[in-house]
Amino acid sequence: MAASNACVQNVASVPYVRVANLGHDNFQSGASSNWRYQQADTAAQPQPNITVYLGCPVSGILLVESENHLNSVRYLTDIGDVKYRLTEVLAVSVEKDDNQYIAVEPRHGWYGYGNSEDEALRRFSSAIVEQLEILEERKNELSDSMHGELAQLKQIVAPRR
């Protein structure tokens, strides 16, 4: 894939692209792996020049960003919570929009924001714990979709022993 006026960054492993659609202002691809988050829309403006090779093994999430945006990737091994721990390392990208920093885990859409990179990451960590608790407290009222979100959170955020 190549996109003009944009930076393409490889983040992690591993889906196998099965479907791709190029719309007016977005690129959409579907992966055949067993990722929980298998489909993504990526803004690709202005005038993108995107070539997609269907069926090629693609190693990673392709993030197409506008130029001059901060984009760093942090690997979280701990969320700094006395009650909860992470069961796996989370790759979190940090984006900057004007003076606002947003830490995002792209597979699940979890995020936190703040006035600095560290504040965004700190709030990302507290947000996933708080959301886990919010959904746990309402587990008898959750739609199927929200049950799925709770299950994903519980898979990643576990009580400390």
Place this chain on the structure above:
Amino acid sequence: MATLESDKVREILTSKLKCEVEKSKRDHDWFVVKDQGQVLATTSMSKGSKETLRDTLVSYMAKQLKLGGAGNFVKLVGCKLSRDECITIIRNVSGVKPPVVPSPAKPTGKVR
């Protein structure tokens, strides 16, 4: 650009989308979208003073709310989408059908 003011967003989520507001958590206030007894979506906003939510953040909030994109979120805040329209979008995006309410039994019409 789809920037939104946090105080306006709070007001709309609470009074128009009729979210349950959970303020007991340490860093964020949580907004729970419910319809017919079902929790359909949640989103959060940092505690603290009024701030401008930038374009990127608005997009992530819209996704978290399952509103299908920042445009619909902006329409909601701009009062161009009703609660019912939003709930329909959220249900479509998340694939959640409304719970089936059993209809009252019809009389058979056979009287002996």
